[in-house]
Amino acid sequence: MFCLVRWTRLLHARFVQIDVTDDASVQSAAADVAAHEGTIDVLVNNAGVLGKVGPVEDYTAADVSAVLDVNVVGIVRVTHAFLPLLRTSPNPVIVNVSSGMGSFSMTQDPARIESQYALPLYSASKAAATMLTTQYAKELKDVKVNAADPGQTATDFTGGLGHSVADGAESIVTLATIGPDGPTGQFIDRSGNLPW
Template sequence: MTDDASVAAAAAHIEAREGGIDVLINNAGVFGTHNPADQITATDASEVFEVNVVGIVRVTHAFLPLLRTSAHPVIVNVSSGMGSFAATHDAERVESRNLAPLYTASKAAVTMLTTQYAKSWPDVKVNAADPGYTATDFNGHSGPQTVTEGTDAIVELATIGPDGPTGTFRDRHGEMAW
């Protein structure tokens, strides 16, 4: 995600082997520092945004020509409810109780990038998915959802047909407020 040459080599390998792809799932994310907001530096921000946002741009740019070989190309960007303004302001939701300035800002950027890509490429279905608070290495397996539950929205969006949605943000329960 962070190296142009590596991403280009991966795209070239897949093109040589497969000729194209139907679905691209951008699923990379780093949390970044756990420092309080007043101790976060520009370097900290650069490290998080380089993976979580710039990485999606890099990979999407490299793989878009391969996607365009498909009759029904689909991109799913894995975002987070922690990047939702609605969820982070809803006291009933777990997202409102977590302070993670860089992670949340980067995931809000992922969701906005998704809408802009969807508007820019009417021939490609581009959506964002929130896996939710899923028990993974990312959170020390503290999430209440299984990995299968966490991938429900990703799989649903990856397998949409040509009349499926584009520019949406979903979790396993349906469309999410931004």
């Protein structure tokens, strides 16, 4: 806890707890931010779970629902709750963290690392997250909505495999800091636009 408090002070940030699978938690977090900050400029939907890995015949509907609830429905819950605060910003931006694992092209290209893994639940959820991004971008004319692929980043999520967290954050930061004339409905990594 000391490190969290220390870093939030250095960043002039404040910790707000949120469980993206719980409507009450999401509403409480939005109310807390409304009461303290009154507005937000950028919403980064970064919550994600890998879900069950193993023989596909062992997957159950509950396994699928658990992954979709975090990786897709969580985006809807949080965006719905925070959209009124975003709309008070002169340049509102939403960044949904997706993955090349949700790209048909990348998971079928032998030259890409994404083609080396079989992660049906995670991949399906990230394909849905990216499509949700493009559809929100069409509907929310007053908000820039894009998806970022951090790539295989060395965290607990990947078992420490991949590039640095700083490298993984590049695409997210790029999209979070776009100006009013920036893109919307895009899917990028640190090298640029990605194939679907």
